[in-house]
Structures are given as structure tokens and as C-alpha cells.
Amino acid sequence: xxxxxxxxxxxxxxxxxxxxxxxxxxxxxxxxxxxxxxxxxxxxxxxxxxxxxxxxxxxxxxxxxxxxxxxxxxxxxxxxxxxxxxxxxxxxxxxxxxxxxxxxxxxxxxxxxxxxxxxxxxxxxxxxxxxxxxxxxxxxxxxxxxxxxxxxxxxxxxxxxxxxxxxxxxxxxxxxxxxxxxxxxxxxxxxxxxxx
Ligand SMILES: CC(C)(COP(=O)(O)OP(=O)(O)OC[C@H]1O[C@@H](n2cnc3c(N)ncnc32)[C@H](O)[C@@H]1OP(=O)(O)O)[C@@H](O)C(=O)NCCC(=O)NCCS
Numbered sequence: 722x723x724x725x726x727x728x729x730x731x732x733x734x735x736x737x738x739x740x741x742x743x744x745x746x747x748x749x750x751x752x753x754x755x756x757x758x759x760x761x762x763x764x765x766x767x768x769x770x771x772x773x774x775x776x777x778x779x780x781x782x783x784x785x786x787x788x789x790x791x792x793x794x795x796x797x798x799x800x801x802x803x804x805x806x807x808x809x810x811x812x813x814x815x816x817x818x819x820x821x822x823x824x825x826x827x828x829x830x831x832x833x834x835x836x837x838x839x840x841x842x843x844x845x846x847x848x849x850x851x852x853x854x855x856x857x858x859x860x861x862x863x864x865x866x867x868x869x870x871x872x873x874x875x876x877x878x879x880x881x882x883x884x885x886x887x888x889x890x891x892x893x894x895x896x897x898x899x900x901x902x903x904x905x906x907x908x909x910x911x912x913x914x915x916x917x
Contacts, residue, residue: 733748735748743802747799750799752787794814822858857905864889871900
């Protein structure tokens with residue numbers, strides 16, 4: 722784990738207040754979260770679950786993630802409400818290679834805990850971490866039907882970079898549009914600083 726991520730993670734656990742007044746604790750995923758984290762994926766209705774890239778209904782998938790935590794590659798930030806994992810936003814990084822300056826964000830909120838601002842809180846933290854550890858951009862991938870998520874990322878400042886018609890296939894082999902959204906993390910001042 723890089724020194725800067727370690728330093729960033731010292732801010733957690735962090736308690737935030739959701740729109741309805743309930744408190745959520747945000748912290749990185751831990752090895753012993755396996756069962757609870759699997760529970761979050763099982764709470765996602767089947768039609769939505771097929772939009773997720775991995776076989777998250779299988780405990781083996783989640784076990785593998787929890788046992789091989791490497792925050793420098795995948796940093797899952799979970800939001801707990803009443804001690805239970807109610808949502809997750811993960812920062813994925815490519816180590817080396819031509820996308821090494823671009824982080825990818827994915828997010829998921831338990832249906833019972835939606836529209837209270839949890840995704841917004843988690844993504845804001847993840848974007849701040851990405852900025853602090855020196856990433857230059859963050860991106861997020863969607864399929865055309867994820868209208869709520871696309872709207873939400875737009876509200877958070879992301880813009881659509883690309884839309885490819887019928888480009889990806891879900892687990893049932895049905896084709897869907899692929900959408901890439903992105904956010905630039907370089908501030909105007911930083912740009913201004915280059916070249917004096
Ligand atoms: C998309 C998702 C993460 C939103 O989680 P959430 O905790 O309900 O979102 P928030 O309450 O933080 O909402 C943030 C903003 O998005 C908007 N939003 C959220 N859900 C919405 C919906 N169903 N329809 C329209 N707008 C919506 C809200 O207007 C809100 O803005 P506001 O704070 O100005 O009111 C959640 O619905 C989910 O897990 N969906 C399935 C997985 C998915 O599509 N993930 C994204 C792929 S990376």
C-alpha cells in the first residue's frame with residue numbers, strides 16, 4: 722500500500738449525517754466484512770445485479786475480495802448504518818500502464834438506504850482520496866439503463882465522455898449501450914502553476 726493512501730485512510734472511520742438525519746460511518750472494507758459485504762450484493766434486485774461486472778451473488782467472489790485486500794489497487798469505502806453495510810464506493814487503480822493517472826469509481830447502495838445521500842457521501846470521499854493521492858482523473862462506467870446513477874454522477878460534476886451503442890453484454894447476453902463518464906481532478910490553480 723502506498724504511503725499516501727495509508728495517510729489518507731487515517732481520516733477514517735468518519736461519521737456523516739444523511740438527509741433523513743441517520744448517521745453513517747464511512748470506512749475502508751475489512752477482511753472480516755465478508756458476510757455483511759455479501760449481504761449488500763444480495764440485497765440488490767436481480768435486474769440491477771446483472772449490470773455488475775462480477776459474479777457478486779457468489780460468496781467466493783466476495784471472499785476473494787475480502788481476503789486479498791489491496792487498497793492501492795481497489796479501495797472499497799463502505800458506509801455502515803446501524804452497524805450494517807448500507808453502501809460501497811470503490812476506487813479502482815491500474816498500477817502502471819497508460820491509465821495509471823486515471824482512477825475508476827463504482828458505487829452501490831442497498832435499496833433500503835437509497836435517496837438519503839449515502840452514494841453522494843461515499844463518492845465525494847472517494848474523489849477526495851483520488852485527488853489527494855495524485856490521480857489526475859476519475860472515470861465511471863455505466864450501461865444505458867443506469868439512468869439514476871448517470872444523473873447522480875452528473876450532479877457530482879462528472880460529464881459523459883463516450884457512449885457506444887449496444888456495446889456490452891449482461892450475464893444473459895443481452896446487449897446494452899456503454900457509457901463512460903469522467904471528472905478532471907486538476908484544478909485551475911494547478912494548471913496555472915505549471916509553467917509559472
Ligand atoms: C445510483 C445509486 C448508487 C444512488 O445511491 P443513493 O444513495 O440513493 O444516492 P444519493 O441519495 O446519494 O443521491 C445523490 C443524487 O442522485 C440523485 N438520485 C439518486 N437516485 C436517484 C433516482 N433513482 N432517480 C433520480 N435521481 C436520483 C438524487 O437527486 C441525488 O441528488 P440530490 O442529493 O441533489 O438530491 C443507487 O441507486 C444504486 O446503488 N444503484 C444501482 C447501482 C448503480 O447503478 N451503480 C452505479 C454504477 S457505477
